[in-house]
Amino acid sequence: MTRKVVLIAFLCGLPAAALAGLTVLGQGDARRFDPSGFPPDMQKRYALMEVKCANPAEGCHSLGRVVEAVTTGIAPISHTPFDKKAAKMYGIKMMRKPDSGIDKKTARELVRLLYFLLDEARAP
């Protein structure tokens, strides 16, 4: 039954995909997670990520990169493993990037979200 649903969704070209506990909307760089099923605190952190990491006015990156890293376990630019250690390293890197608008508290919240997303992506 599940296979039929996935096949029908695929044939209809619906831009949504499910990965364990995560639902991905859109395609390519426009991909993003559907936060509607997240716990309330993670929904707040996801909204924070949309503002701080994917703000086109600030020349940041698309959320598609985050989706790629979380769902494949490989960081899309460096092609290195994207695990919790790497997630923290990226949080620190972005916090230390001048004018990123990400202070230590924000970096902490974003890393917590990444830990949650990684856990959900690998949930059975």
Place this chain on the structure above:
Amino acid sequence: MSRALSVLAVVGLAVAAAAPRAHAIPAFSRAYKTECATCHTVIPHRNAFGEAFRRNGYVWPVAEARKPAGRIEALWRSGALETLPVSLLGMHDARYDREAETGDNLDLEPHEFELMAGGSLRSLMSFWMEYRLEEVEDNEREGTEMEEAFVMFRRVLGTPVNVKYGLFRPDLTLWKHNDRLTAATWATLDRIHGEKLKEARDGLEVNGVFGGRLFAAFGAVDREEQDGYEFYGHLVYRFGGTDLDGNEPEIDLEADPSVWDDLAVTLSAYAYLGRRGDADSQRWSRIGAEAEVLYKGFTLLVSGLKGTDEVTSADDADTWVYAAEAQYVCRGKYFALARYEYKDEEGDGEGVTQRLIPALGWTPVPSVRLSLEHRWEKAAPEVDNTTLMRLLYSF
């Protein structure tokens, strides 16, 4: 004439502002599908990660000899690159010299193009080539010339040691000749008694990063028309910040913010032993020390150099050079800097040259930079004031 310069500046700014927002696609950006900002603050000045990338032989730090995920296996096995590793750098200047002897105050040149190629083959060997198509420096046309062409064998025998061979600029100072945001060259790298440390030489260099925080380079060069060799060495140590391998520092995100979260201090010392003359009989040497403080978008560099040159039928000439530059990059789009340089080429307080160079710049897109710099230069009793606008772009 100052009105003409103002008009030119306004027109230049307007044209740049109206330029289409093209994508920045120089060779490394194409190869790694990443933004210029990954390695540069404002082009061509490299950030800590960009310097780590350069030192690592144009291989993404931490990604090593195994095939990276996402790469085409057949090409990787063949040691072939997936994209043509070539970029072009263009520069167009407009120079206003208030005291121009010829009366031609406004000079709409020079224009320069550089062809650059760089990359790594299976992360084992890297290469770099820079070919200058035309340049004018100090109002002298320097023509077409190979600036650098070298290969570097990486991590020889599994050690952190790299071996560089070919035509290259010796790795001597923290801020490189091709790294500066001004048209003016660093006084420490520029001509002192006819010798320029910034010049490329044929040679062999052994370098490496040890323990993430220490960089060492030692080399021997064989200049044209010389029987003997010249030797140099460079040591760098960094406290705090991104390490010399490009790794971020370990920071406890649960702790309160600390100044050390964003602070990095880098110390550097170098020496060069050269020779000149018909029989390489005249020795010359340069010994220098530098410190760089990096805090968020602010950078302060201070450096000092002592030079000694043997002179025919006279006592050795001692040279002292001091320089400091403060630079601030805002939002990755704007920069402001001020540099002061003091050069005493005779070591006796006579023949002192001082330069004060303030500059402003703006990048409408990361691969395009428009800058305005002023040079106040005093070599008593002469005082020279030059204002220069430069449009630089790379693709």
